[in-house]
Amino acid sequence: DAGVTQSPTHLIKTRGQQVTLRCSPKSGHDTVSWYQQALGQGPQFIFQYYEEEERQRGNFPDRFSGHQFPNYSSELNVNALLLGDSALYLCASSLLAALAEAFFGQGTRLTVV
Amino acid sequence: GIQVEQSPPDLILQEGANSTLRCNFSDSVNNLQWFHQNPWGQLINLFYIPSGTKQNGRLSATTVATERYSLLYISSSQTTDSGVYFCAAPGGSGTYKYIFGTGTRLKVLA
Numbered sequence: 302d303a304g305v306t307q308s309p310t311h312l313i314k315t316r317g318q319q320v321t322l323r324c325s326p327k328s329g330h331d332t333v334s335w336y337q338q339a340l341g342q343g344p345q346f347i348f349q350y351y352e353e354e355e356r357q358r359g360n361f362p363d364r365f366s367g368h369q370f371p372n373y374s375s376e377l378n379v380n381a382l383l384l385g386d387s388a389l390y391l392c393a394s395s396l397l398a399a400l401a402e403a404f405f406g407q408g409t410r411l412t413v414v
Numbered sequence: 415g416i417q418v419e420q421s422p423p424d425l426i427l428q429e430g431a432n433s434t435l436r437c438n439f440s441d442s443v444n445n446l447q448w449f450h451q452n453p454w455g456q457l458i459n460l461f462y463i464p465s466g467t468k469q470n471g472r473l474s475a476t477t478v479a480t481e482r483y484s485l486l487y488i489s490s491s492q493t494t495d496s497g498v499y500f501c502a503a504p505g506g507s508g509t510y511k512y513i514f515g516t517g518t519r520l521k522v523l524a
Contacts, residue, residue, distance in 0.1 A: 334511065343418075343500055343514030344457075357510045389455050393512075402447065403502075403512060405457040 303328060305394050305406035313412045314382050322377040322409045326394030332356075333375040334403065335367060338389040350375050351397075379411075387413045415506050416441045420499075420515035427491050427522050435486040435518045437501035444504065446477050447512070448486050451498040460486070460499075491522045 306325045314320050326333050332351045336344035346359040350369035364380045373394075379386055389410050393403040417440040427433055437446070445464040449457040461468050461475040463484065468475055472491075477484040488495055498519050502512040 332510075338455075343502075343516050344512075346505070346511035346513075349510045351510075359511060391455075391457065402445075402459065402462040404459060405449070407454060407456040410455065 305392055305404050307390075307392050307406035307409050309409060310407065311410045311412075313414060316382055316384060316413055318382050319378065319380045320382060320411060322379075322390050322392075322411070324375045324377070324392030324394075324406060326373050326375070326392075327404050330394035330396050330404070331373050332395045332397060332401075333369060333373065334393045334395070335375070335377045336391040336393065336405075337361070338391060338408075340388075344391055347377070382413045384413050387411060415509075416443070416503055416513050418501060418503050418513050418515040420501060420518050422518060423516065425518055425520045427520065429491060429493060429522055429524050431491050431522075432487070432489045433491060433520070435488070435499055435520075437484040437486070437503075437515055439482050439484075439503045441506065442479060442482065444479075446479075446484050447502045448475055448484070449500045449502065450495075451500060451517070453497060457500070488520075491520075493522045493524050496520055496522050 334349040335347040338344040348358040353369045369375045389408045392406045395401045395403045419438045448460040474487045498517040502514045505511045
């Protein structure tokens with residue numbers, strides 16, 4: 302059983318560019334959440350997708366957007382990248398939108414230069 | 415919203431030693447997770463423990479929801495236990511997000 306998979310694992314972008322990160326949830330899971338983890342901090346909630354809709358959003362600007370596909374996979378898009386967007390981006394999947402046990406992918410490490 | 419605090423922030427142990435990590439939360443919760451973040455960044459699930467005690471090998475966890483804390487016990491520590499340990503609790507009623515503590519950074523010396 303494949304766990305949560307994210308791609309790419311590492312990415313370097315220039316300030317002002319746009320980036321798309323991808324996530325495939327654990328088999329059987331229908332809910333995907335995205336988190337940003339800055340160096341030395343705990344993960345911070347960006348948003349959650351369920352039934353292809355954004356169900357809840359954290360304190361992140363509109364430059365952060367997402368999408369969930371019918372097969373439950375998800376994308377995180379960040380526009381107009383800032384140096385401060387450099388972080389580890391983690392995808393979590395769970396079953397149903399309720400706070401069931403969350404399983405995380407290995408993350409995408411984004412560096413903005 | 416709920417606040418999650420972890421202690422100690424840093425811990426250095428000699429291989430074979432035991433340790434207790436603590437997670438305090440500011441409001442009652444209906445579930446709680448413990449994770450180990452490996453050097454490559456992946457969060458590994460350790461326990462999903464709304465209340466009571468669970469054990470998995472050398473690790474065990476206890477959550478006392480009424481007193482708003484959870485403990486993670488590591489016995490006979492090994493160098494592979496090194497990394498950052500996080501607890502995460504739901505952000506509050508009507509929310510679907512987890513709030514993470516700032517973590518305990520554990521280093522086990524050979």
